[in-house]
Amino acid sequence: MEFFIQLLVGGLSIGGTYALVALGFVLIFGVANVLNIAHAQSIMLAPFFLFILIEQAKLPLSLAAPLALFMSVLIAMFVYYAAIRPFLIIGKRSGYLAPFITSFGASLFIENIFATIFGSSSHPFPLEIQREVWRLGNIIFVPMQIYSMVCVFIATVFLAWVVNRSAIGRSMRAVAENPIVAASQGISARITIMLTISIATLLAAISGILFSAANNELSAFMGMEYGLKGLVVMIIGGVNSLPGAVVAGLMLGVTESFAVGYLSSSYSMVISFGLLFVILLFRPNGLFASASREARP
Amino acid sequence: MNGFYESIAIPVLIDAIAVLGLYVIASSGRLSIGHAAFFGVGCYTSALLSTQLLMPYWASILVGALSAGSFGLIFGLVAERLSHWFFAIATLAFSVMLTGIVSSVEIFGGATGIYGIPISVGLSETLFSTIFVLILVYFIDRSSFGRSMRAVRDSEIAAEAVGINPAFAHIGSFVIGTSIAGLAGGLWAHYLGVIKPVDMSLDRSLFFLIYLAVGGMEHWAGALLGTFTLGLLPEVIRFSREYRLAFFGLLLAGFMVLRPSGLVSRELINWTSKIAKKIWA
Amino acid sequence: MFLVQNLSSSYGPAPVIQEINFEVAPGEICVVMGPNGAGKSTLLKTIMGIVPHVLSGNVIGVEGSSLCQMQTHAISSLGIAYVPEGRGILNSLTVLENLQLGAALLKKRYPKENVASNISRVFDGFPMLRDRTQEPAGLLSGGQQQMLAIARALISKPSVLLLDEPSLGLAPMIRLEVADLLRKVADTDRVAVLLAEQDIGLAKRCADKALVLRRGSIVAKLNPTELNDQNRMRELYLGSSPSNDFANDKLGR
Numbered sequence: 001m002e003f004f005i006q007l008l009v010g011g012l013s014i015g016g017t018y019a020l021v022a023l024g025f026v027l028i029f030g031v032a033n034v035l036n037i038a039h040a041q042s043i044m045l046a047p048f049f050l051f052i053l054i055e056q057a058k059l060p061l062s063l064a065a066p067l068a069l070f071m072s073v074l075i076a077m078f079v080y081y082a083a084i085r086p087f088l089i090i091g092k093r094s095g096y097l098a099p100f101i102t103s104f105g106a107s108l109f110i111e112n113i114f115a116t117i118f119g120s121s122s123h124p125f126p127l128e129i130q131r132e133v134w135r136l137g138n139i140i141f142v143p144m145q146i147y148s149m150v151c152v153f154i155a156t157v158f159l160a161w162v163v164n165r166s167a168i169g170r171s172m173r174a175v176a177e178n179p180i181v182a183a184s185q186g187i188s189a190r191i192t193i194m195l196t197i198s199i200a201t202l203l204a205a206i207s208g209i210l211f212s213a214a215n216n217e218l219s220a221f222m223g224m225e226y227g228l229k230g231l232v233v234m235i236i237g238g239v240n241s242l243p244g245a246v247v248a249g250l251m252l253g254v255t256e257s258f259a260v261g262y263l264s265s266s267y268s269m270v271i272s273f274g275l276l277f278v279i280l281l282f283r284p285n286g287l288f289a290s291a292s293r294e295a296r297p
Numbered sequence: 298m299n300g301f302y303e304s305i306a307i308p309v310l311i312d313a314i315a316v317l318g319l320y321v322i323a324s325s326g327r328l329s330i331g332h333a334a335f336f337g338v339g340c341y342t343s344a345l346l347s348t349q350l351l352m353p354y355w356a357s358i359l360v361g362a363l364s365a366g367s368f369g370l371i372f373g374l375v376a377e378r379l380s381h382w383f384f385a386i387a388t389l390a391f392s393v394m395l396t397g398i399v400s401s402v403e404i405f406g407g408a409t410g411i412y413g414i415p416i417s418v419g420l421s422e423t424l425f426s427t428i429f430v431l432i433l434v435y436f437i438d439r440s441s442f443g444r445s446m447r448a449v450r451d452s453e454i455a456a457e458a459v460g461i462n463p464a465f466a467h468i469g470s471f472v473i474g475t476s477i478a479g480l481a482g483g484l485w486a487h488y489l490g491v492i493k494p495v496d497m498s499l500d501r502s503l504f505f506l507i508y509l510a511v512g513g514m515e516h517w518a519g520a521l522l523g524t525f526t527l528g529l530l531p532e533v534i535r536f537s538r539e540y541r542l543a544f545f546g547l548l549l550a551g552f553m554v555l556r557p558s559g560l561v562s563r564e565l566i567n568w569t570s571k572i573a574k575k576i577w578a
Numbered sequence: 579m580f581l582v583q584n585l586s587s588s589y590g591p592a593p594v595i596q597e598i599n600f601e602v603a604p605g606e607i608c609v610v611m612g613p614n615g616a617g618k619s620t621l622l623k624t625i626m627g628i629v630p631h632v633l634s635g636n637v638i639g640v641e642g643s644s645l646c647q648m649q650t651h652a653i654s655s656l657g658i659a660y661v662p663e664g665r666g667i668l669n670s671l672t673v674l675e676n677l678q679l680g681a682a683l684l685k686k687r688y689p690k691e692n693v694a695s696n697i698s699r700v701f702d703g704f705p706m707l708r709d710r711t712q713e714p715a716g717l718l719s720g721g722q723q724q725m726l727a728i729a730r731a732l733i734s735k736p737s738v739l740l741l742d743e744p745s746l747g748l749a750p751m752i753r754l755e756v757a758d759l760l761r762k763v764a765d766t767d768r769v770a771v772l773l774a775e776q777d778i779g780l781a782k783r784c785a786d787k788a789l790v791l792r793r794g795s796i797v798a799k800l801n802p803t804e805l806n807d808q809n810r811m812r813e814l815y816l817g818s819s820p821s822n823d824f825a826n827d828k829l830g831r
Contacts, residue, residue, distance in 0.1 A: 035382040083550050097328055100382050101510055102553040104330070108503065108546025115539040167682060170675055177668050180628055183650035184660040185730070186683040228393065231386045239383060269397030273390040277375055280387075284378030 002138045007261040008254060013145035014214070015253015016152030020207035021230025022237060022245035023159060024200035030176040030240055031196040034087075034099050038079045038106040039204060040227020044220060045072040046205030047125070047212040048114060054126040061127065069205050076201040077194060079106050107224065115220035122219035125212050148210045155206055156246060162199070163242065172196055232276045238286030248287060251275070303420050305532055307488055310423045311481050313524040314430050316508045318477030320520040321434060323509065324443065325470035326450035328385040331392025332505045335475035337497020338365040339482025341399060344411045344492055354417040358483030365479020366472050373468035392502055400494045410493035411486075418488040426484055430477055434517050437473065446470050500542070504528070507545045511552050513561030522561055579603055580738050580770045585635035587624040593633070594620045595794040602770040604640060604737065607760060609781040610774045611805075612791035613815045618774035619663060621791070622740045625772075626660045627653050640737040640770060655686050659736035663743050665727045669716030673707055676715050676726055680733035687734060696733055704729045721752040728756075732763060738770045739763065745777040757783040778805055790814045 021043060028036050049068035053059045059067070083106045087099040134141040163169040171192045174182035179189045211226055212218045219225075233252050237244025252275060259271035279287065319332050343361030346352045352360070376387045399405045406412075437443050448456040449466040456463060486492045504527075512523020527548075531541065552559065580602045587595055595617040602608045610618045623629045625637050627650040637645040645653050654660065668676055677700060681693045701708040704725050710718065715726060724744060731739055741760075745753045761784040764771050775781050781788060782802050790798040790811075798814050805811065 035386075083554065086554055097326075097381065097514075098553045098557040100328070100385065101506075102550045105546045105549030105551075105553065109543050109550060110546075112539040112543035112546060116537070116543060120539060167678075170671065170678060170682075173671060173675075174668050174679060177670050178666070180650065181662060181666040181668060182679075183628075184626065184654050184662065184666065185679040186651050186655045186686055186734075187679070188649070188651040228386075228389060232390050235379070235383050235386060266397070266401035269394055273394035276387065276390055280375050280378070 002140070003261065005139050006141075007257045009141065009149075010145055011254035011257030012250055013148045013152075013253070014257070015250040016149055016156075016246075017207045017210050017214075017249075018226070018229050018233050018252055019246045019249025020152060020155060020203045020210075021226055022233035022249050023156070023242060024203045024207075025230055025234045026237075026240065026242055026245050027172070027196050027200045027203075029234075031172050032080075032084070032193045033176075034084055035103070036080065036084060037100065037103040037227070038083065038110065039076065039103075039200060040230070041079075041107050041110045041223040042072050042076050042201045042204035043208035043211070043226050043230075044111070044114065044223030045075055046208045047218050047222075048118070048220075050209065051123060051126045051218055069202060072205045073198050073201045075110075076197055079103075079110075080193075080197055082106075107227075111220055111223055118220060120220060122217040122222075125216045125218055127213070129213050129216070144214045148214060151206060151210060155203060159199070159203070159242070168192075168195060229272060232273060235286055236276055236279050238289035241286070241288035244286060244288030305529070307418075307420055307423045308485075309524060309528045310427045311484050311488065312505070312508065312528050313521055314427055314484070315478045315481035316505050316512075316520040316524045317430050317434050317517060318474040318481065319505050319509050320474075320514065320517055321437065321446075321477065322470050322474035323514045324438070324450060325446040325466045326381060326453070327467055327471060328381060328506075329388040329471070329474070329502075330385050330506055331388035331390075331395075331499075331502050332474075332478055333497045333499070333501035334388075334392030334395040335365040335369055335478040336482040336485070336501065336505075337395065337399065337494075338368050338475075339479030340486040340492045340496055341405055341411065341482075342479070343483035344414045344486040345404070347414055347487065348411060354415060354487050358480060358487065361483035361486075362476045362480035365482065366476030369472045369475030370468065372475075373471040377464050377467060389499070389502075392497070392499065396494050396497055396499070399497070405494075408494065410491060410496075412491040414486050414490045414492070416487060416490040418484050423484060423488070426480065430480065431517070431521075433477075438517065442466075442469065500538070503542070503545070507549050509559075510549055511559055513559030513565075515558055515563045516561050516566050518566070519559050519561035523559070579638075580640050580772070581636075581638040582625065583636045583638065585621070585624060585637060586633040587620065587629050588631045588633055589620075589629065590631070593794065594629075595624060595791075597635070598791075598796060600789055600796065600799070602738070602772055604768040604770050605764050606786045607764050607771040607773070607784050609785040609788045610772065610791055611776070611778070611781060611788055612797075614776075615793075616791040617794040618791055619742050620794075622660070622742050622772070622774055625653075625740060626650055626658065654683060654734075657687060657734070657737040659731035659734060659739050661724075661727045661731050661739070661741045661744065663746065665720075665723045667715045667718075667723045667727055669714065671715055672712050673715050673718070673726060674711040676730050677707075677733055680730040683734035691735075700729045700733050703732070720747045721749065721755075724748060724752070724756060725759075728759065728763075732767070732769075735767075736769060738772065741771070741773040743774055743776060745775060745780050750779075753777060753780050754783060756780065760784050778811070781805060 024039055025035070028034065028039055046068050049071045050064055053064035053067055054061065083102045084099050087102070130143045134143060163172065171182065171187045174185065174187055175189050175192045183189060207226065208222070211222065229252065233248045234245055236252065237248030252272060255275055256268055256272050260268050315332065315336050319329060322329050339361035342364045343357035346357035346360055347354055372391055376384055379387055400408055445456070445461045446466045448461055449463045453463045485496065508523035508527050509520055511527060512521070513519020536544065582598055582600050585595065585598045586593065598621060600608070610621060612618055620629060624632055625645070627648055632646060639645055639656055639658060643656060645656065645658070677697055681697060684691050684696060685693065706722060707726060707729060715723065718726060744756050748756065757780045760771055763769050782805050785802050788800045788802060788805055789796050790800065792815065
């Protein structure tokens with residue numbers, strides 16, 4: 001029984017982090033109408049910047065953290081402008097596959113540049129994390145998992161408030177549905193997209209820091225590793241749905257956790273992606289699918 | 298000296314076969330970032346058949362191709378409803394999953410893979426297979442199925458309006474493409490004599506994609522051009538894996554922004570055939 | 579005075595409207611008519627900066643600012659409100675949220691304005707919306723959506739109101755209501771109204787003047803009573819062509 005609860009907590013914890021990644025993808029896909037693979041690199045960039053700023057520039061955490069987040073957002077913005085936005089100009093000849101492939105290329109480039117600079121093996125997380133476990137009766141709680149869940153919860157609630165109750169959220173939803181009508185109400189699609197990318201990148205950055213802290217490991221390839229999980233979560237949840245991303249993320253996390261706990265760790269991959277295909281069999285459009293914009297590639 | 302050129306030519310030709318398979322898939326508008334997984338199915342199936350059941354190599358390779366195609370059929374059916382970008386993600390997920398299974402399950406030899414495969418594929422077999430696949434792809438392109446695929450690629454709605462079933466085109470092209478990849482995989486296994494999970498890794502899928510995207514997705518000549526130029530690059534410049542991937546990533550992004558059709562575009566083909574007609578007339 | 583001067587634009591290489599010249603005074607309702615494909619919608623979209631290629635010409639807003647080469651969101655911030663074809667309601671937002679978008683625009687133009695009182699004012703003018711604030715706008719009927727679209731456009735106190743085929747998909751009774759509403763808006767709020775319309779009935783009911791467009795150029799400037807002349811209208815829409823004369827002959831006209 002205790003084992004069950006431990007697995008559950010672990011699963012919810014990592015599932016929440018997967019959800020953060022997926023939420024970022026859903027936001028960008030909804031508002032900018034593009035599946036930006038390069039967004040996955042934001043997961044890796046933030047912990048790496050943290051690493052550089054703390055270990056090499058010797059900055060204190062209070063300075064390093066916001067700076068790392070800021071730099072991640074800057075790079076995300078640059079990639080969007082250089083690699084993705086050129087396709088969204090009307091009249092440019094290219095298939096719909098082109099922006100996707102470009103973002104993929106950009107992602108590959110960033111990942112491998114970091115690998116050449118910092119090496120392809122992993123580094124330890126630059127901060128001291130409390131590793132001593134807490135006990136409640138016979139149940140063992142890992143503090144990092146609890147911190148993680150709290151972070152994810154706060155981030156998700158904040159996001160829900162922004163999307164549903166704030167003026168920015170209203171603009172985001174308007175641009176997501178119909179950018180021209182939104183423009184006729186004085187909403188600049190460009191500014192709204194920039195804001196959306198910033199929010200999505202912050203979510204990815206937080207998730208990257210959480211992943212890295214939990215596993216005490218920082219690798220140039222972690223972006224695609226967790227990014228892929230996030231994308232799978234996005235598909236399972238229904239690609240346009242924010243609540244879907246959260247539910248699907250938790251589902252994936254818990255399923256993985258139980259599979260590893262009760263079966264074996266080598267099945268983790270199979271389970272994660274197998275879940276996707278099982279869901280697709282029964283709900284080809286994902287769990288919370290909703291028709292929004294017209295036929296998107 | 299002969300052996301040296303062979304050791305360069307054969308892998309490139311095998312890659313070209315796989316990329317031709319990817320080209321068929323792309324003809325219907327679908328993108329696969331997990332193509333190497335099906336290549337791997339061909340590798341492992343044919344390897345097991347040759348080593349365990351002692352089947353003759355050509356039979357193993359053929360069955361390998363068929364089994365890759367079957368995997369392709371199943372995947373294509375399940376993932377059909379996904380729109381193109383998400384289909385690509387699903388192929389990626391599928392390939393990671395298959396690689397994971399192959400690395401952990403006993404029969405496939407885990408991380409060490411399968412060795413002792415009878416080396417029965419040399420330059421002549423490879424050339425023969427390449428030409429065979431090329432002819433196959435050429436005739437598919439010219440057939441009514443090829444036209445259907447391209448119609449679906451260019452506009453699904455318009456294609457449906459003239460009675461073409463997009464699902465049929467998507468799944469059909471995927472089955473053909475993955476079978477061809479399986480064939481390439483079988484050849485690879487019987488050329489190298491040893492296969493490991495790394496042969497069907499994500500890296501390999503990426504290379505296939507890059508060769509096709511840069512070479513040109515609109516025509517089979519693009520598949521060949523991309524493979525022969527980029528595939529031979531490491532022989533010319535010794536890159537580390539990360540440098541190579543970073544460079545390819547940049548190339549990919551750059552090409553899609555500046556010349557999205559790839560090197561061999563529809564216009565280029567039309568222009569060359571016009572010139573050719575003038576010369577021959 | 580809202581001025582359109584020598585405006586030409588194209589979709590890619592194909593020119594759609596050519597050298598359009600006209601003006602609309604505050605409080606005036608001008609209707610643009612013409613057969614399908616004449617360029618009515620495109621004219622409005624060009625003014626709003628939605629069509630990407632404006633070849634030449636200029637649009638001058640009521641305050642005198644030049645609107646050429648501006649982006650859509652900037653143009654709407656200058657007081658040009660646009661109600662697109664098919665109403666342009668954001669279905670996933672609630673009625674209130676749709677109005678809040680307009681209110682945000684109001685705040686941009688007149689920062690001193692109180693949002694709540696303005697929304698209240700709009701509800702006074704459009705009572706059927708008051709009971710439905712939390713409903714997703716996609717669930718409203720066509721007529722209600724049209725009212726919502728106009729209400730949203732009006733909330734920002736625009737000086738110019740552009741409407742693209744407001745009668746599309748509306749029952750005849752509702753069309754008359756829309757016409758009356760536009761008349762009231764023009765008279766009371768001194769808004770210059772430009773509307774692209776196919777429905778002659780609606781045009782006759784509220785317009786002060788009419789422009790007939792054919793193949794991207796203005797072929798006539800009429801006053802509303804002239805819209806009653808069916809022969810004239812047929813000639814303007816279809817042009818004087820051999821086939822038209824042939825038809826007229828056969829029909830004994």
